[in-house]
Amino acid sequence: MKNNLIISPNDNVAVALSNINKGEVFTINAAEVQVVEDIPVKHKFTLQALNTGDVVTMYGVPVGKTLKPIKKGALITTENLKHISAPYKFQGKAYNYQPPYINGLSKKTFLGYHRKDGQVGTANYWVFVPMVFCQNRNLKVLKEAFESELGFKKENPYRLKLRGLVNGIKDADYEVEKLSQRKFKNIDGIKFLTHEGGCGGTKDDAQALVNLLAGYIKNPNVAGATVMSLGCQHAQIDMLQEALNERFKADKPVLYFEQQKYATENEMLTEVINATYKELEKANQISRKPAPLSKLSIGLECGGSDGFSGITANPLIGVVSDKINALGGKSILSEFPELCGVEQDILDRCPNAEVGNKFIDIMERYSNQAEKVGSGFDMNPSPGNVKDGLITDAIKSAGAATKGGRAPVADVIDYGEYATKQGLNLLCTPGNDVESTTGLAGFGANIILFSTGLGTPTGNVVCPVIKISSNSMLPAKMKDIIDFDAGRLISEDTTQEELSEELIDLIIEVASGRHQTCATKLGQDDFIPWKRGVSL
Structure with a gap:
């Protein structure tokens, strides 16, 4: 098994896929890198020497600025890196998007409850x-x-x-x-x-x-x-x-x-x-009666994230999101504090200035509100996130945003607005797991895909929540809360395409009422409204 990964060719750090010992040597991007200290699994190490004030790049975007010189092959930590995010603005450029291959999916259906307004429920x-x-x-x-x-x-x-x-x-x-x-x-x-x-x-x-x-x-x-x-x-x-x-x-x-x-x-x-x-x-x-997959409205959520979340589970969810949207369905990406650092990528996918400027307005109002009370999006990562390699909010955000796939943004909706447009919708919620899933179910999702690397029992009172692990250790350790193992992308010889088809089949079984999620079995009926104060 490969023990390191560089996510984008432009990145100047790599991710440890297993524990790496001091002195190990790798060839990355045709250059030799010798690790100068032990690198724990899921953490990042430098591919070049960095000076104080240099920018660290992951996923092809800036995710931090160095606080002091860092040797080539050294561990990235909270002591040597601070959060930064790139400036952004709506540019109005055409977004070139190639929809995913969906042959055969258009014929698949789920058994749902058809409502008068055209929506279809996955439960009654x-x-x-x-x-x-x-x-x-x-x-x-x-x-x-x-x-x-x-x-x-x-x-x-x-x-x-x-x-x-x-x-x-x-x-x-x-x-x-x-x-x-x-x-x-x-x-x-x-x-x-x-x-x-x-x-x-x-x-x-x-x-x-x-x-x-x-x-x-x-x-x-x-x-x-x-x-x-x-x-x-x-x-x-x-x-x-x-x-x-x-x-x-x-x-x-x-x-x-x-x-x-x-x-x-x-x-x-x-x-x-x-x-x-x-x-x-x-x-x-x-x-229940048959319904096409275009009647699915999928909430996209993550919680208890680890250093593998943005490599396995979140990108896998993104592929599924793109496929459901290509079929004519909807997906809803929440947690605006976890889009901090990838705003420009989001804006480049917005269809017009109205949608793009609405995204900017909501993000800036939210950020300003946090700063007024002495906080900020940079304080979003939890101690568990940091311990497992998500050192800055921008690192966490760059991985979290992959849940939204690569589809164009159809609409930006504020908390209190219902998702009605086909395609990828962005919903303003906090990063708090339950406040966010509560919002997803309240504003249009009929099923939720929830990635986790550290483990969380989170569910929802009316919406099935499919829990997807980013690593294969978690479902073995906490088998009563995990529904799907995306960690197999690292631990087994499988592909993202194969797992996406497998995950869609599970979604169909859950949406049809033939399979209960772990959260449903546990009676995890979480419901916490968001009072528009500062919750990251």
Whole structure:
């Protein structure tokens, strides 16, 4: 197996694909490089001597500036390199793009739920939506009732373990409680979007939350919603109705309940149960039917990234994204802090000045907001990222952006806007995994591809999340959270094209309801709205 990689011919650093010992000699770009210190796997080493202030290049773009002289063959670290990003502007140049080979994919289909607005869901959920955190307890009560009686409640094996300890028996063998059969075979679950917002913040916070909740109701994986309100909070029911009717144009059954209009909690919850049950009977009449892959809207996400993420998993996701877009589908790339350093490449792929300038405006407003509180995009990499070789935000960004493939940018959408254009859409979200996946599902994705190198259980409350590992060690170590091993591009004799076809087949199985993702099996129903503060 090759033990180093140079990503672009113009790069002046290489990536260690395995641990490299001091003194080892390589021929890279027809030049001999002797490593002058141990290089841990996933980290970078220099291909030439660098002076203080020199620019380090990866993926063909600037990713850092040296803080001190660095010898040829030396390790790149946070002590000798700081983040920089190249200047950018919309230039209006024609973008030459060769669509990928998709022969045969146009004939493939998945079994989905067809909605009135033309979208197709990969699942059929009913959602309970609180307008304010005051309703979270009511949702908890309803969750227990609906999941238990309708057959959606999952057994908790840890109750049995605890029962044994309570009874003084370390390895007790108890009979697992039998769960009720699913009442509605065409409903994949009842979901509850609990959150901590809706009141106490600014009116802008309330509107942002309302837009997100409206997006979840519009999501094709949702059959309809039961909305719970207290009555006096900032996020009012009429704001949600306006968003559904005007901004999102969602044609779904939605039930509304406001607690301050009822004499007792019991009176309201009884009405909630009766009305919702009738709508569930109607939603159950919808069944899966064949749909072309052009009806897929794929969210593109990464979290717990490592030094291989931008080499294996992210570029693989990019190939799949390009293929789905070439078929007429949509992909949505999020996490704007992780586009810092590759702005010019993004702008060169924008179709016109309107889209390009919108991207610039959102990026600069976000960056300025971070700087006002003493932060910045350069602070995005986590300790885990740095430990595994992502030394600067630009290095992380250059690898993260490859999830978007090479297709032209169809549209740039701000948080609160729904993706409607075919092709690659850029969605402004923070780099925070759950805030970002929450946004992807809220603004158009019906399935999410999520790359990780360090491992994360992240899922989503209404959208299947396919977890893709960047290295082959991770699925062996954390096998209950990984769905697909992209690390085989390094550890096995396989190609990106072969793995892309394999990943698309898995997407079809998940989208058709024939295969559950690890996050779905674990009940990882993550949902965290983004309050437009500084979250990187």
